[in-house]
Amino acid sequence: MNGFEADCRAVLIGSFPHLNHRDAVSLIFDHTPQIPIWPQLPHFREEGMLLQFLPGLPGITEEDGKVFIDSSTEEFETEFLAFFEDYLGVIEGAIELRDSRFALGAKEAPGFELFLDEAERRQADLVALKGQITGPVTFCTGLTDQQGRALFYDEQLRDAAVKLLALKARYMTRKMAEIKKRPLLFFDEPGLAGFGSSAFITITPEDINVCLSEVFESVRQEGGLSGVHVCANTEWPVIFNTGIDVISYDAYSYFDKLILFGDHLIEFLHKGGILATGIVPTTAEFIERETINRLIDAWADQLDQIASLGVEREKVVKQTLITPSCGTGTVTEAQAQRVVEMTRDVSAAIRERFF
Numbered sequence: 001m002n003g004f005e006a007d008c009r010a011v012l013i014g015s016f017p018h019l020n021h022r023d024a025v026s027l028i029f030d031h032t033p034q035i036p037i038w039p040q041l042p043h044f045r046e047e048g049m050l051l052q053f054l055p056g057l058p059g060i061t062e063e064d065g066k067v068f069i070d071s072s073t074e075e076f077e078t079e080f081l082a083f084f085e086d087y088l089g090v091i092e093g094a095i096e097l098r099d100s101r102f103a104l105g106a107k108e109a110p111g112f113e114l115f116l117d118e119a120e121r122r123q124a125d126l127v128a129l130k131g132q133i134t135g136p137v138t139f140c141t142g143l144t145d146q147q148g149r150a151l152f153y154d155e156q157l158r159d160a161a162v163k164l165l166a167l168k169a170r171y172m173t174r175k176m177a178e179i180k181k182r183p184l185l186f187f188d189e190p191g192l193a194g195f196g197s198s199a200f201i202t203i204t205p206e207d208i209n210v211c212l213s214e215v216f217e218s219v220r221q222e223g224g225l226s227g228v229h230v231c232a233n234t235e236w237p238v239i240f241n242t243g244i245d246v247i248s249y250d251a252y253s254y255f256d257k258l259i260l261f262g263d264h265l266i267e268f269l270h271k272g273g274i275l276a277t278g279i280v281p282t283t284a285e286f287i288e289r290e291t292i293n294r295l296i297d298a299w300a301d302q303l304d305q306i307a308s309l310g311v312e313r314e315k316v317v318k319q320t321l322i323t324p325s326c327g328t329g330t331v332t333e334a335q336a337q338r339v340v341e342m343t344r345d346v347s348a349a350i351r352e353r354f355f
Contacts, residue, residue, distance in 0.1 A: 002053040002245055003181050004128065004225055007355060011321045012246070013229065013278075014132040015329030017336050021111045025118050027337065031344045033125040035184070035321075037132065037343035038115035042329040046108045049188065050142050056101035057164050058083045059157075061146070069157060070146040078158065097174065102167035105272055112172070119179045130184040133169050134150075135228065136162045138191030138318040140184045143202070152203065156294045162211050166218035171222035185219045186227040186248055187212070192239070193232035199295070202204050205238045212242045227276060231326035233257045240264040248276035250325040252286070252295075255302050262309045269311050269319055277302070278325035280343045287335045292345045299350065311338050317354050322347040 002347045010032045016039045024039035040047050058079035060104060061070040070076065089095035090102060097103065104112055119129055140152035140161050151157040169185050176183035194200050195208070216226040227246030228239055229263060233254050238249060240261065247268070249258055260267065269275075273312070277346040279299045281287055299322075324343055328336035 002225055002272045006319055006321045008317055008320050008322050008341045008347055008350045009034050011035045011130055012037050013324050013327040015042055015327030017329055017331055018241050019043055019331050023113050025114045027340060029118050029122055031340045034127040035130055036128040039111040040192050052108050053134050053168055068144045083160055097171050103171050104168055126180045127178050128182055128184055130328050131172040131176055132186045132188055135187035136165050136215055137190035137208055139188050141191045141237050162214050166215045169215055170218040170222055173219050177223050181223055183224045185224050186229045188229050190231060191232050192234040195235050198328050208238055209242055229355040236261045239263050240268055246274040249278055251277045251279045252281045252325045259305055266309050266311055276323045277289040278323045280324045280339055282324045282326045282328050282339055284331050284335055287338055296349055
């Protein structure tokens, strides 16, 4: 086992529609005090999925509102060498991670520092802390060079981007572990929903495995558990085969796709893997109409289906977290609050029944 007791506790997903970071932090800690997360507020441009973790990468350029990596300039080679010197300096211990370009800055992630401060004050309630970062596949397929080509298709730029994310993830994990050991760090990978389509036809499972394995290892080096969050369907065996600790998925809409890979799911659970089960919807239509009892019934039906594969029900329950299906950054604050409340209440009802 991985030393972490999930036990159907409530955990949230990173994005919120709020305009004030303190309000979001308060909402999180008031409703999920055992495993709180830090909030990302995409209302602010610098907290977008790509821009939030971009600082530190060489060649960052912005023209006409579009941000890309320009590797054609005279300065790029010097910047690129400096990047890898800093990377090696951190890896070899010559540069402190907290003082490096890989530390998460207050400008792009103000919610992280507020989250750490609040976690210090509420340590008595904590079971774990959870952070999140854009995953390497999504980051490298979403960000382009000066020719409009995704970084994923340039081995040099992809390597730099993966190392940037790996050390930023390591920084977050280290900061959380200073407050509560065994933190969770999820890599947001909506880009993996497109794997296997014509847009990603030249990307192989091995390419994905290499990228994910590198960032996962950076989390484990700090004593954390690594997770992948995909809020749609994907080629699940590719993710199972990475040796991931936590799979975070949209159980509300896509459980029927995940359960098709029963052999992988059984092996994952037998190795102590955790399912972050996104049973609470995050689209406006379903937020308004769903009830706690219906969501609990849906979860119980899914539990039965997993158990029918040959896994003890108690084992599945102990290795499950209850989460929203995705972030709430695109809905209203009132709807986001309802998602948070439903997640808390579904978790509480299940825990009352089983624990």
